[in-house]
Amino acid sequence: MKNNKLWLASLSALIAIPSAVYVVPVNDHVEAAKEDEKTSPKVVFKDVPSNDPYFEIINEMYNLGYISGYPDGTFKPNDKISRKHVAALLARVLPLEPVREAKQFKDVPKTHLYYENIQRVQRAGIMTGDENGNFNPDASLTRAQIAKIIDLAFDLDVKSNNDFVDISPTYWAKEHVMAVYSNGVMTGYGEYFKPNEKVTRAQYAIFLHLALNIGNNDQIAPANPPLAQPIKGQLTYYTESELRTTYAMAVSMYIIARQKVTMNEPDVVTDDELYFQDPSITGEFSEQNLLYLKRFVETDSEMERILDKWLNKDFSDIVWDYITLVTIADADNAAGDLDVFVKERTKEAEEYYIQKVFGEEALKRHKEQY
Structure with a gap:
């Protein structure tokens, strides 16, 4: 059955004994890229960048x-x-x-x-x-x-x-x-x-x-943006109708969250973690993918609350967010005391994970957004 297979595969990826371990070193280089302040529009709010349509x-x-x-x-x-x-x-x-x-x-x-x-x-x-x-x-x-x-x-x-x-x-x-x-x-x-x-x-x-500005001829109403779509090749496992169900939404969200959490040491990424991450099932932690899921999440639900936090780049409770989503997806099969085992990845481990699972373009997107 589709749901059970996905549940078992994703749970195995989290708790499997690693066959190979990669300790990700701290990245101590300083990024040199910097925008030219003289030509770039002044950003008033750090979460409303100059390329935002509004x-x-x-x-x-x-x-x-x-x-x-x-x-x-x-x-x-x-x-x-x-x-x-x-x-x-x-x-x-x-x-x-x-x-x-x-x-x-x-x-x-x-x-x-x-x-x-x-x-x-x-x-x-x-x-x-x-x-x-x-x-x-x-x-x-x-x-x-x-x-x-x-x-x-x-x-x-x-x-x-x-x-x-x-x-x-x-x-x-x-x-x-x-x-x-x-x-x-x-x-x-x-x-x-x-x-x-x-x-x-x-x-x-x-x-x-x-x-x-009604009546102002220079005022052009911005059109509603097109409906958000996932990054190409990602989040295609569930159909749009399936994503409207609690189970499919919770699974999609907690698998995305794997980018940020692990049951290994925070600076460790294992072969097993990478092996089970099929981009068509999961998706990178990006605004585009989150906005896509936002289209289908139940209004005023705990999952919508978590999505809103993530869209505002609030990951302060990412471990508990992950545990909550796992429990919503399948409370009967969720392992007890998950909070003892689940840890937040280091920045370097997360970037290594992104590069290995999604590639260099995804890593570039991640650095630009977060």
Whole structure:
């Protein structure tokens, strides 16, 4: 059976007694390559490089004082935008005249950092709370919810209609979706709008920028990027429909994680580890492959949380991430006390692994991304 064969093969690769061992020496050479600062665009956030399709817009929003990042110099573009941050940005860019009485939310006391911003969007009639009197400031928002918020905030007119397969005539946010779509603020994915897909920080910054520039002839709405595909020859073992299942997604993710973890010494790579790593089953730890898996992972699942961390280059819990994924894939067969045996590879061992399994081009990609 397909699943059992893959499980046994991958488990064997991790726990097999090594037939040959390679101790990877510490790489003490200093890379000489450096970009010419005079000609390269200034990078404001270290996780939004100059080749990012939304680099210019995110930098412009930052320079205007509309958006900010984190103390570590990141923007975390792939993190889900929270309700409190949506409120803060709207309060920052719009006058927001009050149209109703203020409401005190149970979970937003006056000492809350975003209290004033949340009060402004609530009084402006743009955002409200739930039936229990909470605002849920840390909750994420869907594309449909963001469409409603932007429509109300900018008082948009519906200029034209478009029939999206997943937006029925009676859908609660249909008018809001049509308003943002017909004004070029949000686009669809072919014939789909994906109303329940969560919105990221980068996407919200783009939507807000487009809304602020409606009517500007020089403003061109960036098209939705094509659906992410894996690196050629990688991650082809499971079909797209299979990747929507918990098992296939967990297996695909934990096999990718093998690049960063081992049951040997952290600086050791064995023949057995290399032998069992078929690129068509696994894939290198790259943004392209992670974005491909992101298309199919279950929304709000533990696996999506791990993927989001990895996309933000957060590998601080990679050992526990790996153990979690192994357990999700097959809790009955997962060996006990894995945390005793699983270790994070050294940088040099990881690079040796990448070179041997995926080749020089993959190693080059890795160094550029990480």
